[in-house]
Amino acid sequence: MEGKKTREEVEKSGMIDTWMRKHRLIYSGATKHPFILSIRDGTVDLEAFKTWLGQDYIFVRAFAPFVASVLIKAWKESDDSSDMEVILSGMASLNDEIAWFKSEAAKWGVQLSEVVPQKANQDYCRFLESLMSPDVEYTVAMTAFWAIEAVYQASFALCLEDGSKTPAELTETCRRWGNDGFGQYCNSLQKIANRRLGKTPDDVLSKAEVTLLRVLEHEVEFWNMSHGSA
Numbered sequence: 001m002e003g004k005k006t007r008e009e010v011e012k013s014g015m016i017d018t019w020m021r022k023h024r025l026i027y028s029g030a031t032k033h034p035f036i037l038s039i040r041d042g043t044v045d046l047e048a049f050k051t052w053l054g055q056d057y058i059f060v061r062a063f064a065p066f067v068a069s070v071l072i073k074a075w076k077e078s079d080d081s082s083d084m085e086v087i088l089s090g091m092a093s094l095n096d097e098i099a100w101f102k103s104e105a106a107k108w109g110v111q112l113s114e115v116v117p118q119k120a121n122q123d124y125c126r127f128l129e130s131l132m133s134p135d136v137e138y139t140v141a142m143t144a145f146w147a148i149e150a151v152y153q154a155s156f157a158l159c160l161e162d163g164s165k166t167p168a169e170l171t172e173t174c175r176r177w178g179n180d181g182f183g184q185y186c187n188s189l190q191k192i193a194n195r196r197l198g199k200t201p202d203d204v205l206s207k208a209e210v211t212l213l214r215v216l217e218h219e220v221e222f223w224n225m226s227h228g229s230a
């Protein structure tokens with residue numbers, strides 16, 4: 001049996017990988033949710049897809065200020081000036097993402113101005129807002145930022161794998177987050193998070209781990225709005 005790793009050993013391989021192994025059940029609950037699996041196997045209910053589209057537009061509008069708050073924390077607290085460029089590139093893609101949601105909603109006949117945020121979405125947006133507080137450490141916020149992006153990347157990449165039966169009208173959506181460029185951007189976020197986690201005090205490390213788990217729970221609840229126990 002594998003012995004318990006020392007903190008130094010964990011730092012070498014990266015805290016994020018360690019946590020993904022430790023929390024693999026909840027991680028795969030978020031990345032292989034029945035809603036995503038229904039896209040992948042072609043059985044997705046298109047009404048459920050429209051629900052997700054409208055709700056995610058509202059989420060992304062709250063996510064952009066969260067990313068802006070991470071940018072401010074990086075400017076104030078980061079030990080590496082290149083972090084800001086990575087975060088800025090994320091903000092730029094959110095600008096595209098918001099425009100994409102508007103044109104996609106028009107295609108599907110979803111009136112974005114009439115979408116009412118459901119409870120799971122409100123709870124997730126409130127959680128994001130709590131992470132915007134200046135009291136939340138950069139390392140903690142960065143871990144959440146990585147996790148939020150990584151869940152979408154892993155989920156939608158699954159729908160593009162060989163053998164998947166994703167309906168043609170949904171492949172563009174899947175490519176938006178499942179493409180290699182988005183994957184590389186997630187790797188850059190992961191690298192920043194790992195670097196910070198490798199040199200953070202134990203109390204902040206614990207806060208980051210709890211925050212990661214909260215993100216994964218919110219992601220599961222978010223998918224549930226469209227498919228499952230809403």
Ligand SMILES: Cc1ncc(CN)c(N)n1
Binds near residue numbers: 056059151
């Ligand atoms: C709920 C949710 N999580 C993550 C993402 C990716 N930015 C998103 N658009 N929506």
